[in-house]
Amino acid sequence: MQAGIDDEEDDTRADASGQIHLPATLVGPGPIPQQAEIAIVGGGVVGLSIAYQLAKHGVHDLVVIERGYLAEGASGRNGGGVRQQWATEINIRLMQESVELCRRFAVDLGVNVWFRQGGYLFLARSDKEVKRLEKNIALQNRCGVETRMLDPKEALKIVPELDLAGIVGAAYNPTDGILFPWPFLWGYARQAAAMGAKIYTHTAVTGLVAAAGGGYTVQTTRGSVKARRVINACGAWSPELAKMIGVDIPTWPIKHEICSSEPLKPFLRPMVSELASGLYCSQSMRGEIVGGVTIPSHAGGPGAKIDMRSTLEFLATYARRLHKLMPILGDIKILRQWAGPYDQSPDGNPIVGAAPGHPDFFLACGFVGHGFMMAPIVGKLYGEWLAGGAKHEIFERYTLARFTDGSGARWAKEDFNIG
Amino acid sequence: MAGKIVLCRCEDMTLADLEHSVARGYRDIEEVKRYTGFGTGPCQGKECLACVATELARLTGTPPAEIPPFTSRPPLSPTPIRLLAKDPAAHIFEDET
Numbered sequence: 057m058q059a060g061i062d063d064e065e066d067d068t069r070a071d072a073s074g075q076i077h078l079p080a081t082l083v084g085p086g087p088i089p090q091q092a093e094i095a096i097v098g099g100g101v102v103g104l105s106i107a108y109q110l111a112k113h114g115v116h117d118l119v120v121i122e123r124g125y126l127a128e129g130a131s132g133r134n135g136g137g138v139r140q141q142w143a144t145e146i147n148i149r150l151m152q153e154s155v156e157l158c159r160r161f162a163v164d165l166g167v168n169v170w171f172r173q174g175g176y177l178f179l180a181r182s183d184k185e186v187k188r189l190e191k192n193i194a195l196q197n198r199c200g201v202e203t204r205m206l207d208p209k210e211a212l213k214i215v216p217e218l219d220l221a222g223i224v225g226a227a228y229n230p231t232d233g234i235l236f237p238w239p240f241l242w243g244y245a246r247q248a249a250a251m252g253a254k255i256y257t258h259t260a261v262t263g264l265v266a267a268a269g270g271g272y273t274v275q276t277t278r279g280s281v282k283a284r285r286v287i288n289a290c291g292a293w294s295p296e297l298a299k300m301i302g303v304d305i306p307t308w309p310i311k312h313e314i315c316s317s318e319p320l321k322p323f324l325r326p327m328v329s330e331l332a333s334g335l336y337c338s339q340s341m342r343g344e345i346v347g348g349v350t351i352p353s354h355a356g357g358p359g360a361k362i363d364m365r366s367t368l369e370f371l372a373t374y375a376r377r378l379h380k381l382m383p384i385l386g387d388i389k390i391l392r393q394w395a396g397p398y399d400q401s402p403d404g405n406p407i408v409g410a411a412p413g414h415p416d417f418f419l420a421c422g423f424v425g426h427g428f429m430m431a432p433i434v435g436k437l438y439g440e441w442l443a444g445g446a447k448h449e450i451f452e453r454y455t456l457a458r459f460t461d462g463s464g465a466r467w468a469k470e471d472f473n474i475g
Numbered sequence: 476m477a478g479k480i481v482l483c484r485c486e487d488m489t490l491a492d493l494e495h496s497v498a499r500g501y502r503d504i505e506e507v508k509r510y511t512g513f514g515t516g517p518c519q520g521k522e523c524l525a526c527v528a529t530e531l532a533r534l535t536g537t538p539p540a541e542i543p544p545f546t547s548r549p550p551l552s553p554t555p556i557r558l559l560a561k562d563p564a565a566h567i568f569e570d571e572t
Contacts, residue, residue: 071541078499080498080499081500082501084500100567123506125501125505125506125509126506238509238510242510258503316515332568332569351566352566368549369564369566371549373564374558374564375557375559375562378556379560385556386555386560387555387557388556389553390550390554391515391516391553392549392550393549393550394514394548
């Protein structure tokens, strides 16, 4: 069965003439509805996770508007890592819940996402890096994540292909994992659509206007929809949408590149990452080695433009670091490389909740390259809240207002945005 | 029958898989690539792209000229890590200086 196919049916859904009959996930040509309870802009994993959870919690009058195709942005361009090894308690706890949702995803949503808990192994090449890992591990252990410090020889038992030269220690959590990103989107989209959400791809938002009497008119290339509430889930493109109603989001895009190798027989259990270069790689269930590395010249800063061009600098740097770490991979061939934008927030934490002065305009952005792994839990919390349930503390804490009213100073910066 | 007609040999993608994709609403060539996985194997679409595009044109009633190829990704052909590792374009990190 192919990676992306979201159901088991083969010719069984064909009629006598051989025509396949399946309910469509995406709405075909034609105008969008004139009204909706909630309009979600952005058909990435964050927007679709929220759509699914809203529908599941009773809000069915939903439209999802995506400028391109599902997975065109960072949701289709990330490395598929899912980890609980973080430096702040709130991210550790959120990711514990996300991992649990990933474990149940195939059963709950009826799509195989090839989730595999092979662990995450972070390698340190200096005592300073060891101390950083030890500090994080103490916090992770307090939260119930069983990360432990390994000496190099113990790390070699987990990944015998490592060249230990220069490695002084490692952090290992066996319950971290990887998934194949694309089917997550098909699963969320299909189930959200089955519960009433209308998903429009190839539909660009051209204007956003606060409507008299509340709500917003979302103008698109397929007509306008008046929505009582709007959710901005545009990832690195979020500032563009918010600007239409005069809301400034202080995030900026950081180009991150990834590449994929030819498929190999399974040999690599954990995601392997080294702090010194930001190198990371894992073996997908398709057998490919998928990974990336930090390119300092890509860091940019506020005001940077989105750039998704591939570079030789990346490919050469990744190959150099991977070859150094696992020399046995020297003859493995790289098949393709691509790039996507991290949505970098000033403090490394996401931006959620309503925008200041706009109680019906909600944000779900600033996930700094980790929106995919955060999406299952963030979507769940958003769905519960906006359907009338409990409001989680992230919506009080990680507000857009924190950057201007001083409240952000109370929250620890997340500095473990690696891999 | 459609389940036995292979369009992408690297990823075992069949005509039935393409029909599923179109039925679900994933009709753009980039969407079809992701939904079915076609063109992501060793040939990177060099063998299968025209074949899939032709069938996609037929199934969706789109003139073939309106179906562009999906974005091609470097490297041009599969390249060993050993060779790429020697390229002078690589960034040198502090621990190597």
